[in-house]
Amino acid sequence: MIGVDLMIAGRNLARHTRRNLFLGGALAAVTALLVLLGALTAGMESAMMQSATTLMTGHVNVGGFFKITSGSAAPLVSQYPRVLETVRARVPEVDYVTVRGRGWAKAVSEHVSMDLVLAGVDVAHEPTFRKVLHVVEGDLEALSQPGTVLLFEGQAERLKVKVNDVLTLSAPTARGVNNTADVRVAAIARNVGLLSAFSAFIQADTLRQLYGLSPATTGAIHLYLRDPKDAPRVAARLRTALAEAGYRVMEPEAQPYWMKLMQTVPSEDWTGQKLDVTTADDEMGQFKQFILALRVVTGLLVVILMVVVVIGILNTLAIAIRERTREIGALRAIGMQRRKVLWLFVLETALLGLLGTGAGVAVALAVAGAVNAAGIALPEAVQVFLAQERLRFLLDPGAIATDALVLAAVAVLAAVFPARRAARLKPVTAMHHVG
Amino acid sequence: MSIVSVEHVSKDYMLGKTVVPALRDVSLAVGKGEFLSIAGPSGSGKTTLLNLVGCVDTPTAGRVIVAGQDTARLSERALTELRLRTIGFIFQSFNLVSVLSVFQNVEFPLLLQGGQTRKERAERVLALLDAVGIAEHARHRPSELSGGQRQRVAIARALVTRPALVLADEPTANLDSETGGNIIDLMKEMNRRDGTTFIFSTHDPKVMAHASALVRIEDGRIASREDLDAARLAGGR
Ligand SMILES: Nc1ncnc2c1ncn2[C@@H]1O[C@H](COP(=O)(O)OP(=O)(O)OP(=O)(O)O)[C@@H](O)[C@H]1O
Ligand SMILES: [Mg+2]
Numbered sequence: 246m247i248g249v250d251l252m253i254a255g256r257n258l259a260r261h262t263r264r265n266l267f268l269g270g271a272l273a274a275v276t277a278l279l280v281l282l283g284a285l286t287a288g289m290e291s292a293m294m295q296s297a298t299t300l301m302t303g304h305v306n307v308g309g310f311f312k313i314t315s316g317s318a319a320p321l322v323s324q325y326p327r328v329l330e331t332v333r334a335r336v337p338e339v340d341y342v343t344v345r346g347r348g349w350a351k352a353v354s355e356h357v358s359m360d361l362v363l364a365g366v367d368v369a370h371e372p373t374f375r376k377v378l379h380v381v382e383g384d385l386e387a388l389s390q391p392g393t394v395l396l397f398e399g400q401a402e403r404l405k406v407k408v409n410d411v412l413t414l415s416a417p418t419a420r421g422v423n424n425t426a427d428v429r430v431a432a433i434a435r436n437v438g439l440l441s442a443f444s445a446f447i448q449a450d451t452l453r454q455l456y457g458l459s460p461a462t463t464g465a466i467h468l469y470l471r472d473p474k475d476a477p478r479v480a481a482r483l484r485t486a487l488a489e490a491g492y493r494v495m496e497p498e499a500q501p502y503w504m505k506l507m508q509t510v511p512s513e514d515w516t517g518q519k520l521d522v523t524t525a526d527d528e529m530g531q532f533k534q535f536i537l538a539l540r541v542v543t544g545l546l547v548v549i550l551m552v553v554v555v556i557g558i559l560n561t562l563a564i565a566i567r568e569r570t571r572e573i574g575a576l577r578a579i580g581m582q583r584r585k586v587l588w589l590f591v592l593e594t595a596l597l598g599l600l601g602t603g604a605g606v607a608v609a610l611a612v613a614g615a616v617n618a619a620g621i622a623l624p625e626a627v628q629v630f631l632a633q634e635r636l637r638f639l640l641d642p643g644a645i646a647t648d649a650l651v652l653a654a655v656a657v658l659a660a661v662f663p664a665r666r667a668a669r670l671k672p673v674t675a676m677h678h679v680g
Numbered sequence: 681m682s683i684v685s686v687e688h689v690s691k692d693y694m695l696g697k698t699v700v701p702a703l704r705d706v707s708l709a710v711g712k713g714e715f716l717s718i719a720g721p722s723g724s725g726k727t728t729l730l731n732l733v734g735c736v737d738t739p740t741a742g743r744v745i746v747a748g749q750d751t752a753r754l755s756e757r758a759l760t761e762l763r764l765r766t767i768g769f770i771f772q773s774f775n776l777v778s779v780l781s782v783f784q785n786v787e788f789p790l791l792l793q794g795g796q797t798r799k800e801r802a803e804r805v806l807a808l809l810d811a812v813g814i815a816e817h818a819r820h821r822p823s824e825l826s827g828g829q830r831q832r833v834a835i836a837r838a839l840v841t842r843p844a845l846v847l848a849d850e851p852t853a854n855l856d857s858e859t860g861g862n863i864i865d866l867m868k869e870m871n872r873r874d875g876t877t878f879i880f881s882t883h884d885p886k887v888m889a890h891a892s893a894l895v896r897i898e899d900g901r902i903a904s905r906e907d908l909d910a911a912r913l914a915g916g917r
Contacts, residue, residue, distance in 0.1 A: 246791050249784065256779035575775030578736050579837070580764020580792050582757060672736040672763075 254593040268557050269601035275550045276605025279648045282543040284613050284638035290536050291639050296437040299377040302528035303467025304476045308502050309520040310510045318510040320347040320502055323518055325463045335486040336479055340469045343371055346452040347464025350416035354404040362444040365452030383408035383432035393431035393448050397441035401433045416455050426455045476524040483522045495521040499530045555659040562663035577672035586668040594660030598653035606649050613638035683845055683877050684710040684733055689742030691728050702728040704900040715871045717891035718881040725900045726881035727849050734767055734847045735759045764792055768838030770848035774830040776822040783818040786836045808836040828859035848880035852887055864890050
């Protein structure tokens with residue numbers, strides 16, 4: 246029976262090729278749009294998170310602030326080897342750990358100056374650094390020598406410096422005086438979107454010297470987990486563990502450390518050391534919000550377009566039911582139950598829905614594949630905004646299938662109401678309706 | 681024992697705010713195996729009566745009993761079941777499913793009934809298509825057939841479930857008189873062969889002449905009922 250039902254549904258669809266092509270086409274277009282926008286957002290998110298979790302944050306970070314007076318704050322973890330012991334003891338999920346200095350300085354070249362967020366790194370102990378950074382000039386190994394810095398292309402251009410040129414860094418220390426240090430550009434790396442706009446890497450000890458800090462002081466401990474999904478659980482456990490070990494630990498707050506440094510921490514009434522455990526999501530909070538906003542906008546757009554498609558479905562079915570009134574009446578007269586009439590119309594729309602969304606997915610895959618293969622470079626302004634250099638769609642089969650099925654389901658739901666009207670048609674109409 | 685019993689049935693239609701009485705206190709019993717013709721002028725209530733007997737409409741007053749069941753007591757679902765298993769319909773304008781082939785149209789009521797193998801269905805459908813003389817068109821769509829051929833398909837569809845009762849509202853009205861005659865002959869043959877009860881309405885005196893009994897309706901009332909077979913016997917034919 247299902248075979249005959251499908252045949253009836255399919256042939257009824259084929260009978261009105263033009264209006265069903267139009268409707269199916271609209272559904273395909275909405276599906277393709279949804280899939281492509283989703284893949285673009287996912288591409289941005291993945292590119293951003295991939296570079297961010299290497300360059301800016303670990304999956305979980307143990308950072309902290311040191312306040313000499315209650316009105317000041319420095320992003321420091323003092324006596325970090327002891328903190329590291331607790332971390333290693335309490336986080337068996339960890340894959341590897343890196344230690345990063347945190348700072349902020351004005352970089353002055355012969356020509357211009359700009360503000361840089363500095364990360365103090367020990368390149369020898371940064372296993373994924375070279376995977377994420379594409380050094381275009383100079384050598385990443387050279388960053389292990391004291392007095393060196395790594396810039397991104399955009400920064401090098403702005404400062405008009407090349408590899409082996411010297412920059413002067415000027416930074417305010419915790420005691421309120423400005424220290425300066427001359428550093429040599431060891432390497433220049435390709436831009437990685439938003440991140441490369443303002444952050445640069447400096448050899449870890451050089452950063453300590455700039456701020457006059459002891460070797461046992463650092464900015465943050467980055468933990469890279471075998472499964473990044475464990476991050477929130479690990480962070481919660483670490484907070485308790487560190488508190489038990491006698492540290493003062495800050496309440497969790499989903500903000501990047503530099504926002505806390507600029508805004509909240511200096512206005513808090515305490516002095517000395519506090520530790521702050523954060524996750525990658527906390528540190529990248531604003532970017533995540535941007536992605537969320539993008540998804541909301543995409544969703545709204547699709548909802549609006551879907552309303553148009555639903556109106557089309559309601560109209561088309563109303564016409565189809567009027568055209569087939571006598572046929573439906575006859576079928577009811579010869580013994581077809583109401584449920585079956587409903588089913589036939591719903592099946593017809595489900596078929597249209599699956600064909601339409603299927604075509605939409607196919608189009609989206611073709612477009613995304615072509616664009617990814619072509620490697621279209623984005624304009625610079627857009628690069629910063631989209632956090633990636635090339636237009637790249639990240640296709641997630643699960644998400645695509647969900648998109649297509651949800652849209653097909655909406656189409657079917659829209660069909661239920663007119664189909665119910667068809668099912669309630671009295672079989673008498675078979676005799677009376679003159680068509 | 682009658683297969684259809686209509687007892688004091690009235691049917692009013694509402695046309696805006698005016699009541700249109702289509703049937704007034706009609707009583708009629710139809711026995712098993714009858715080949716009954718309902719005749720009457722246009723608007724006299726023939727279609728209305730057939731609709732009530734066919735359980736596709738409900739009376740304003742009175743009872744309609746089909747195959748021993750009081751139709752007023754049945755749910756919509758049960759009425760549909762009754763139509764599916766007990767009644768066959770032949771419509772004036774054929775009403776075949778345009779997207780199905782001749783074979784599939786005739787097979788369709790069996791699919792709705794369920795419970796038969798593909799082979800059993802095919803045997804029954806092909807035998808009927810053969811009986812109504814349309815076997816060579818089994819694969820065609822209704823739109824590829826003439827009116828007479830389509831009505832043959834409709835007859836096969838009405839008979840495929842071996843119903844006790846077949847209702848036909850002016851089955852020959854859309855056909856020329858020769859084709860119409862053939863269709864009535866075919867129905868008569870099915871009536872004789874299987875003992876299926878037929879009730880059909882018509883305007884055509886030549887068609888009425890084939891009936892075993894003739895009921896005349898005028899203005900929503902039964903004007904007369906003649907037993908033609910008895911008359912034929914009495915006339916020595
Ligand atoms: N749905 C309806 N609404 C209102 N009045 C109706 C309806 N159906 C039938 N009638 C009226 O009921 C009366 C009987 O109609 P019916 O269709 O039963 O006559 P009929 O004998 O079949 O006529 P015809 O030979 O033209 O088919 C007519 O006066 C008709 O106008
Ligand atoms: Mg009529």
